[in-house]
Amino acid sequence: MTISSSLNAGVSGLTANASRLAAISDNIANSSTYGYRRAETEFNSLVMTDGGRSYTAGGVMSSNMRVIDQKGSLVTTGNATDLAVRGRGMLPVVAGPQYDANPAEPELLLTSTGSFRINEEGYLANELGYYLMGWPADIDGTIPNFPRDTVDGLEPVRFSLNLQGDPTTSVEMSLNLPATATMSDSDGGSETLSVEYFDNLGVSQNISMTFTPTVPATGMSNEWTIVMTDSASAGAVIGEYVVTFDDTRAAGGKISAVTTVSGGAYSGTTGKMTVTVAGGPIEFDIGAIGDSNGLSQLSNSFAPISITKDGSPVGNMVSVEVDENGYVNALYDSGVSKTLYQIPLADLPNPNGMIPMDNQTFKPSPESGSYFLWDAGDGPTGDIKSYAREESTTDVAQELTDMIQTQRAYSSNAKVIQTVDEMLQETTNIKR
Numbered sequence: 001m002t003i004s005s006s007l008n009a010g011v012s013g014l015t016a017n018a019s020r021l022a023a024i025s026d027n028i029a030n031s032s033t034y035g036y037r038r039a040e041t042e043f044n045s046l047v048m049t050d051g052g053r054s055y056t057a058g059g060v061m062s063s064n065m066r067v068i069d070q071k072g073s074l075v076t077t078g079n080a081t082d083l084a085v086r087g088r089g090m091l092p093v094v095a096g097p098q099y100d101a102n103p104a105e106p107e108l109l110l111t112s113t114g115s116f117r118i119n120e121e122g123y124l125a126n127e128l129g130y131y132l133m134g135w136p137a138d139i140d141g142t143i144p145n146f147p148r149d150t151v152d153g154l155e156p157v158r159f160s161l162n163l164q165g166d167p168t169t170s171v172e173m174s175l176n177l178p179a180t181a182t183m184s185d186s187d188g189g190s191e192t193l194s195v196e197y198f199d200n201l202g203v204s205q206n207i208s209m210t211f212t213p214t215v216p217a218t219g220m221s222n223e224w225t226i227v228m229t230d231s232a233s234a235g236a237v238i239g240e241y242v243v244t245f246d247d248t249r250a251a252g253g254k255i256s257a258v259t260t261v262s263g264g265a266y267s268g269t270t271g272k273m274t275v276t277v278a279g280g281p282i283e284f285d286i287g288a289i290g291d292s293n294g295l296s297q298l299s300n301s302f303a304p305i306s307i308t309k310d311g312s313p314v315g316n317m318v319s320v321e322v323d324e325n326g327y328v329n330a331l332y333d334s335g336v337s338k339t340l341y342q343i344p345l346a347d348l349p350n351p352n353g354m355i356p357m358d359n360q361t362f363k364p365s366p367e368s369g370s371y372f373l374w375d376a377g378d379g380p381t382g383d384i385k386s387y388a389r390e391e392s393t394t395d396v397a398q399e400l401t402d403m404i405q406t407q408r409a410y411s412s413n414a415k416v417i418q419t420v421d422e423m424l425q426e427t428t429n430i431k432r
Contacts, residue, residue, distance in 0.1 A: 003427075005048065005057040007420040012059030013413030016043055019062045020406050027394045028403075035113040035360035036392040037068045068362060069351040072391040077115070080321050081124060083132075084113040084390040087382015089345030089374065092154060093361060096129035099156060108133070108151050109361040110346050110354070110371075113390035118320065124157040124328075128359045131156035134328060134341035139169065140310055141339035148344075148373045157328055157341045159317060165202030166338065168311030171195060172285040173304075174293055179245075179253070180300040181213040182222050188215040191302045195309070199232060199279040202314035206231040207238070207277065211302075222247050222256075222297060228263065232278035239263025239275040245297035246290070253298040255289050312336035324383040326376035344373040345381040 020041035030036040042065070046058030074084050083091060090110035099106050114126045124132045133154045135146050146153030175193070180186060191211040199205050207228055214223040228239040240261035246254050258266040264274035264281070271288035274281045287294015315332030322328050326343035346364075348354065353367030364371050377383040 002054050002056060003420060003423060005059075007417060009057035009059035010413045010416035010420065012046070012061070013416070014410060016041075016060045016062035017406050017410040017413065019064060021403065021410070023064055024399050024403050024406060027399050028396060031392050031394040031396050031399075033360065033392050034115075034389045035072070035111055036394065037066050037070060037356070037360075038393045038395075039064055039066050065352060066356050067352065067393065068354055068356075070393045071112075072393045074385060074388045074390055077387055077389055079115060079117070080319065080386050081116040082114075082387055082389050083116060083322060083343075084385045084388040085345060085382055086385045086388075089347050089376070089381035090351075090362070091343065091384075092133040092151075092346055092373070093126075093130040094133055094156065096123070096125060096131055099131060106133075106151055106154070107363075108154070108346075108371075109357060109363055111361045113360075113388075115389065118159055118161075122159045122161050124159070124320070130359070130361065132343065133157070134326070134343040136341055137339050139166075143342045149370060154344075154373075157343070159320065159330060159340070161317075164317065164332065165200070165314045166198065166310070166312040166336070167200045167202075167279060168197035168282060168309050169280075170283040170285070171197070171207075171307065171309040173295075173308075174287070174306045175295060175304040176299070176301065177211055177213075177224055177245075177295065177297045178300045178302055179220070179222070179297045182215065182224070182297075183220040184216050184218050186213060186215050188213060193304055195307060197277070197282060197309065198311040198313055199277070201279075203232075204313065205277065205279075207275075207282075208235075220247075224297070225261075228275055230275075230277045237262065238277060239273070241266060241273070243286075243295060245295075251290055253296045254292060255287055255295055257289070258286075312338070322384060322386045324377060324385065326384050343376065343384065345376045345384070346371040346373055347379070347381055348372075 023039040023041045027038045042063050044061050046061055048056040048058035090112050093109050093111050094106040116124045116126050116132050119125045134157045135143050135153055136155060137143050193209045195207045197205055197207060207230055210227045212225045214221040222245040224243045226241045226243060227237060229235045230238045242259040243255060244257040246252060246256040260266055266273040268289040271291060271294050272283050272285045274283045313334045315334030315336060317330050318333050319331045327339050328341040329337050329339050331337050348364060348371050349369035353365055354362040355365050357363050374381045
């Protein structure tokens with residue numbers, strides 16, 4: 001009957017407002033929690049009748065949701081690995097105990113911010129034991145192509161706590177040889193250049209390069225013989241090449257041909273050749289045929305312009321930095337910086353559909369849609385800000401205002417129940 005429906009409506013109002021007060025309490029309690037996403041309670045009416053002489057109250061139904069796509073403001077910190085996402089996207093993490101128990105199938109969780117530090121096992125983890133996930137780099141610092149819609153390829157960011165060496169595997173050089181040295185009246189003197197490299201044990205070694213011109217009886221040859229020896233192999237020859245330079249107006253001074261006498265074959269397309277030292281192969285880039293980079297033969301001066309190589313001496317890691325594109329760089333006391341990982345940003349069609357978990361982490365669900373891992377700063381995602389944390393999205397002033405409204409609504413629903421009770425009492429007091 002109508003009076004009974006009034007009682008039920010009042011009870012549903014009490015329940016709905018109690019639920020809203022619980023959300024408000026949670027928001028206020030986490031107003032200083034980094035990365036917290038506020039909860040909201042929505043009320044929806046239940047209609048039991050569409051007209052007629054009497055009215056049946058349907059009451060109210062409440063539903064709670066967490067506004068995950070709302071961003072908090074960023075605050076600066078003094079730790080290089082305090083990270084926050086500036087814009088869309090979330091950082092991938094995994095619970096440490098879960099990963100340690102089952103590293104083959106990590107359960108991917110997402111968070112918007114975290115204070116990460118290297119723990120006793122070398123993992124980059126926050127104070128609650130969540131490991132930051134990333135793609136490992138190759139030895140040259142490049143990131144291979146990994147799947148973007150699965151955790152395959154992702155692994156916890158981890159650093160070696162021991163001394164680290166980085167052997168040299170490639171050398172790129174640019175230098176000029178004197179054209180006058182290949183003239184018939186030249187004395188035929190050689191030019192020498194020593195290129196340092198680091199072997200597999202981090203020991204400094206040298207490749208000695210001797211450039212000897214071919215002196216013709218008349219005119220000029222534009223030809224040089226390069227002999228390469230390795231200090232780690234007691235000065236043994238590891239490569240010999242005959243290089244001929246162009247003397248035409250269009251390509252004067254550029255490489256026109258390279259003949260391999262010993263050592264790895266030269267590629268005229270890439271300008272690279274591979275020589276084998278005591279510790280393994282090293283790729284030399286002397287410039288492609290017709291290329292203006294690499295070796296040249298001009299004028300009358302021997303001029304080493306630049307020598308770029310990978311590898312580094314043995315060093316202790318002194319700090320870690322994460323740049324805006326998610327590249328994790330380790331800095332060593334030798335002055336060398338090395339890229340070890342790249343942290344992607346996960347984006348989902350409906351972030352609010354994720355399942356809230358403990359410690360400001362969220363789990364993808366069918367309602368959120370499948371995640372996709374982007375390079376930070378690409379696609380719809382923002383970038384990663386180091387030395388920063390994201391504040392709670394709670395606005396305390398707004399929550400206190402909502403709490404006053406909720407208290408008034410709760411009291412009003414309680415008054416409805418009291419009134420219905422009094423009316424029912426009057427009904428039972430009616431005498432025959």
